[in-house]
Amino acid sequence: MNVKKTLKDSFVIDGKISITPDNFSLFIRMFALVVCFMHVGYFFIMRQYDSGILSYFNIFSVILYFACFLICSETKDVASIYYASFAEIIIFSLVSTFYYTNVYSFILLSIVLIPFACLMKFWQESILHETLFQAGKMVILCGVIFAIETVKIISFPESGMVTLTNHGKKVLEYYNIAIVLGSLILSGVAFTSVSVHENRKSNDRFEVLADKLVFALSESVEAKDEYTKGHSSRVAKYSTMIAKRLNWSESEIKTVFYAGLLHDVGKIGINDTIINKKGGLSNEEFNIIKIHPLIGERILKRITEIPELMITAKYHHEHFDGSGYPDGLSGHNIPEIARLVCVADSYDAMTSNRSYRGIMAQQDVVKEMIDGLGTQFDPVFGKVMLEIIKEDDGYLLHE
Numbered sequence: 001m002n003v004k005k006t007l008k009d010s011f012v013i014d015g016k017i018s019i020t021p022d023n024f025s026l027f028i029r030m031f032a033l034v035v036c037f038m039h040v041g042y043f044f045i046m047r048q049y050d051s052g053i054l055s056y057f058n059i060f061s062v063i064l065y066f067a068c069f070l071i072c073s074e075t076k077d078v079a080s081i082y083y084a085s086f087a088e089i090i091i092f093s094l095v096s097t098f099y100y101t102n103v104y105s106f107i108l109l110s111i112v113l114i115p116f117a118c119l120m121k122f123w124q125e126s127i128l129h130e131t132l133f134q135a136g137k138m139v140i141l142c143g144v145i146f147a148i149e150t151v152k153i154i155s156f157p158e159s160g161m162v163t164l165t166n167h168g169k170k171v172l173e174y175y176n177i178a179i180v181l182g183s184l185i186l187s188g189v190a191f192t193s194v195s196v197h198e199n200r201k202s203n204d205r206f207e208v209l210a211d212k213l214v215f216a217l218s219e220s221v222e223a224k225d226e227y228t229k230g231h232s233s234r235v236a237k238y239s240t241m242i243a244k245r246l247n248w249s250e251s252e253i254k255t256v257f258y259a260g261l262l263h264d265v266g267k268i269g270i271n272d273t274i275i276n277k278k279g280g281l282s283n284e285e286f287n288i289i290k291i292h293p294l295i296g297e298r299i300l301k302r303i304t305e306i307p308e309l310m311i312t313a314k315y316h317h318e319h320f321d322g323s324g325y326p327d328g329l330s331g332h333n334i335p336e337i338a339r340l341v342c343v344a345d346s347y348d349a350m351t352s353n354r355s356y357r358g359i360m361a362q363q364d365v366v367k368e369m370i371d372g373l374g375t376q377f378d379p380v381f382g383k384v385m386l387e388i389i390k391e392d393d394g395y396l397l398h399e
Contacts, residue, residue: 025072028081032068039065045171061088218261221268231348236260238344238397242384256337259312263341266296266313290325293317311335316342321375339378343385346376351397362395 039061046055064084071080218232239260243253267275270292274285281289296313303309315329315338322330324342334342350360350368360368366389373382388397 025074029069029072032065032072032081032084036062036065036069048171057091060091064088214258214261217265221264231352232261232264234348234352235263235341235344238347238385238388239341241388242340242344242381245384245387246380255306255308256340258306259308259337260341260344262296262300262309263312263316263345264292264296265299266292266294268299269295290317293326308335308337312338312341314338316345318342319376320378323375334378340381343377343381346372347385347389362389362392365389 039058043055043058043062046058064087065081068080068084218236221232236257237260239256240253243256248256270289274281274288277285293314293316297310300310300313312335314326315335318324318327318329318334318338319342320331320334320339322328347365347369350365353359366386369377369382369386369389373379377385
C-alpha cells in the first residue's frame with residue numbers, strides 16, 4: 001500500500017490540503033496515531049530516567065488512542081477520540097490526586113474536565129452534521145487535546161510527580177518542545193485546511209447561484225420568442241463543443257458556455273411584436289433588431305469579472321469580412337470568443353424553426369457553412385463546426 005499516494009488522494013483537493021466531512025475520520029485516525037507515538041516517546045523517556053507509576057500510565061494512553069485508530073473508520077466514529085482523551089484525563093487526575101495527593105490534578109479535574117465534557121456533548125450532537133466544519137471548531141478541539149497533553153506532561157517534574165536526573169530533564173524538555181511545535185503545526189495545517197474546505201463550499205454555492213441566475217436570464221430572453229425556445233442553451237452547447245476541440249482550458253470553456261447562454265440577452269429590450277413577427281422583417285424593423293447587441297452590452301457591462309459576456313453579446317453578429325454589425329469589425333479585430341459564438345449561433349439559426357422558415361436540410365447547412373468561411377465566419381471556428389456537423393450522421397445534434 002502506497003501511504004503517500006493514499007494520503008495525497010484523500011487530503012489534496014484541487015492542489016490544496018483540505019479537511020472535509022468525507023476525509024475527517026481519516027484525519028482523526030492520523031491524529032490518534034500521532035498521540036500514540038507521543039505517549040510511546042514519553043514512556044521510554046520516563047523508563048530511562050524514572051521508575052514511577054506515571055511511566056506506565058503512558059501505556060494506558062497508548063492503548064486508548066490506538067483503539068481510536070482502529071475504531072475510527074467512519075465520520076460517526078470520530079467522537080471516540082474525545083472519549084479517549086476524557087478517560088485519560090480522569091484516570092490521570094485520579095492517580096495523581098490520590099497517589100501523589102497533588103493539588104494540580106484537582107485543579108485540572110475541576111477547571112479543564114467540566115468544559116471539556118461540555119465540548120464533547122456539543123461534538124456528539126453535531127457529529128452527523130457539518131456544523132463543526134463551518135468554523136473549524138473540531139480543529140480547536142484537537143488543539144485542546146494537544147494543549148492538555150502538553151501542559152500535563154510539562155507539569156510532571158514541577159509537581160513532584162516525576163523525579164528525573166538532570167540529563168533526563170533536558171531530554172524531556174526538548175521532547176516537550178518538539179511536541180508543542182508539532183501540535184502547533186498540525187493544528188495550523190488542519191485549521192487552514194478546514195478554511196480551504198469552507199471557502200470551496202462557499203465558492204461552490206455562489207457558482208451554483210450564478211449558474212441559476214444565468215439560466216434564468218437566458219430563459220427570460222427566450223420567453224419573448226416562441227420560435228427560439230432553447231436557442232441560448234443550444235448555442236452554449238455548440239460553443240463549448242468547438243472550444244473543447246480546440247483544447248481550450250476548463251475556465252475558458254466555462255466562460256464560453258456562459259457567453260453562449262447570454263449572447264442574445266439584449267433582445268429583452270426589443271418589442272415582442274418584432275421578435276415574433278411571421279415572415280421577413282422590414283428595413284426599419286431589422287434596424288431595430290440590430291440594436292440588441294448594444295442593449296446586451298449595457299446589461300452585461302457591470303459584470304466586470306467576466307468581460308467576455310459583454311463582449312460576446314455586443315460582437316456576436318460581426319462578420320469576418322467586416323459586413324456585420326454593430327461596429328463593422330473584421331478579421332481578428334473581432335474578439336475571439338465572439339467569433340466562436342457567431343459560428344454556433346448561425347448553426348443553430350439554420351437548424352431550428354424560425355418565424356420565416358423551417359429547419360434547413362443538413363446538406364444546405366454544410367453548404368452555407370462552407371460558403372461563409374472567411375466571409376461571415378472565422379475560418380478556424382467554422383472548420384471545427386463543419387467537422388462536428390459531418391460527424392452528425394443522423395442529423396440529431398440540433399434536436
